[in-house]
Amino acid sequence: MAEQESAESIRPKMQVMLAVSHSIKGYPKPSVSSRNALDWILTKLLRPCCKKEYKILIFHVQIPDEDGYEDMDSIYTTVNDIRSHHKTEKQKGLALLEYFVKRCNEAEVDCEAWLSKGDPKLVICKEAKERQPDLLVLGSRGLGTLQRMFVGGSSSYCAKNAPCPVVIIRRDPSETPSDPLDD
């Protein structure tokens, strides 16, 4: 019995992966669905008595410029202009991650955060394949009409294609912000 307990106590941390997005208003405001997903992790999944047994892997997928709207009118005349633009994009992404890392720090839960680039649904599945988390958590706006938007569309794809268990934290329709831009 003592042996069994000892074997159990060295079980590796539960790795919980969370893909986060910014609100429709843009960086650095996190989307309501991503905040909901972190809330669920911190208040439901994690047990306060063994916080040390979890690690939250947080990442944000930035969509390459050709799919974006910001900076569409920018004219780049030098390589430095382009480099500076990339740096700005990265800084915006980092500012978004900051919100999530700060909340994990406040909750005293181990975390790791990074930025990726590409088609969100494909990158999320690729990251899950590489990191093999015990659980992938995705927020979803839970609205059929908005399912084309970042998280909604990605979450159903990932639920079917990610190589690990996926939990989608759907938002209750009553939680829809009165100003859609707050989403």
Place this chain on the structure above:
Amino acid sequence: MAEQESAESIRPKMQVMLAVSHSIKGYPKPSVSSRNALDWILTKLLRPCCKKEYKILIFHVQIPDEDGYEDMDSIYTTVNDIRSHHKTEKQKGLALLEYFVKRCNEAEVDCEAWLSKGDPKLVICKEAKERQPDLLVLGSRGLGTLQRMFVGGSSSYCAKNAPCPVVIIRRDPSETPSDPLDD
């Protein structure tokens, strides 16, 4: 800080709901996908250091006679015949639940188990609505060609319609039993 810790320590148990099915071979053998789902709960989700903080709600939905194959040739001549058939069906269901309850007992995790009747996907969503678990766990055979079967078909429906977060434990194709009846 002490107050905060105290508030955290009285957080209610995490209620994890698990819908289980029997193997294609029939009662009382549990399906591979249901066993996988319980394995994930016991080895990944539950942290050994705070087992007391979880409660597993296990139920099995029995499909009413008109959809079954067993007892198709039975002829009921008395009310007692029918009652006896119902009793048998119930006993078979209970024998299936026994496997899951036994494993929870062995793992020293609080659980509760019951039988329901009806269309599995609708009943699963109804039970989730009534019990409001923190997480609904469903096993899935993970095979497109078998998705019409009990769990596969139900799991995607429940992921979209259950009023709580749903995690689907898909089986790796390599885990497919060589004898399909062992499924």
